[in-house]
Amino acid sequence: MSVLESVIMFALVSLAGMLFFTIRTVNQRILKLALAFTGAFLFSLSLTHLLPTVFSHNTQSAGIFILAGFFLQLVLEYFTEGIEHGHEHHHHGKGFPIAMMAGLCIHSFLEGMPLSGHFDMNEHNHSLLAGIVLHHLPVAFVLVSMLIHAGVNRAWTMVNLMLFAAMAPLGAGFSTLLSETDIMNISAHYDKIMGLVIGIFLHISTTILFESGSDHRFNLYKLTIILLGAATALLM
Numbered sequence: 001m002s003v004l005e006s007v008i009m010f011a012l013v014s015l016a017g018m019l020f021f022t023i024r025t026v027n028q029r030i031l032k033l034a035l036a037f038t039g040a041f042l043f044s045l046s047l048t049h050l051l052p053t054v055f056s057h058n059t060q061s062a063g064i065f066i067l068a069g070f071f072l073q074l075v076l077e078y079f080t081e082g083i084e085h086g087h088e089h090h091h092h093g094k095g096f097p098i099a100m101m102a103g104l105c106i107h108s109f110l111e112g113m114p115l116s117g118h119f120d121m122n123e124h125n126h127s128l129l130a131g132i133v134l135h136h137l138p139v140a141f142v143l144v145s146m147l148i149h150a151g152v153n154r155a156w157t158m159v160n161l162m163l164f165a166a167m168a169p170l171g172a173g174f175s176t177l178l179s180e181t182d183i184m185n186i187s188a189h190y191d192k193i194m195g196l197v198i199g200i201f202l203h204i205s206t207t208i209l210f211e212s213g214s215d216h217r218f219n220l221y222k223l224t225i226i227l228l229g230a231a232t233a234l235l236m
């Protein structure tokens with residue numbers, strides 16, 4: 001991932017979070033539709049782009065690391081309370097949720113690691129980058145909402161929003177650093193890292209897609225958005 005792509009990614013995610021200060025409320029219907037699009041995009045991206053690439057290079061242990069990523073996300077959600085797929089839990093006046101923020105940062109950092117330009121199999125980097133950005137936009141918005149409702153002041157909320165926005169670029173930068181300093185041959189571990197990320201994507205996307213509203217009209221909208229998200233991934 002180039003420096004320009006890192007800056008754009010950071011800026012887009014930060015702006016998505018700052019949008020809350022203008023809107024001041026979370027429209028649950030719009031949020032669910034946005035999440036449905038990103039969930040379908042990630043699911044389609046994983047099945048049509050990422051999984052074939054990983055299994056074509058490593059058929060021995062790829063499945064193990066995908067399972068590990070899936071269950072790792074389960075563990076992380078114990079701390080994040082599901083904010084990665086749009087669950088908003090307001091803790092009015094309870095102060096800063098350290099565990100949630102730590103889990104969210106680990107989640108984002110891991111997702112960014114395969115974006116390093118030092119991998120031998122980076123033909124899907126742009127589609128992966130698009131998927132991570134689309135996934136992080138609604139999460140950033142919900143994060144700001146949760147922090148504000150928890151009584152965190154605006155300045156500290158902004159600091160943590162910027163931290164979250166920086167974690168995926170930092171993950172990519174960490175992979176690059178490992179390669180350039182000869183600490184390890186990061187290219188040799190691409191399948192393992194990507195397997196973990198695919199597992200995370202599959203958990204998040206299926207959780208989003210399996211959630212449904214009681215309003216049948218809304219479900220029709222959601223189905224349309226899901227199909228649009230899947231088609232968008234297929235075109236990348």
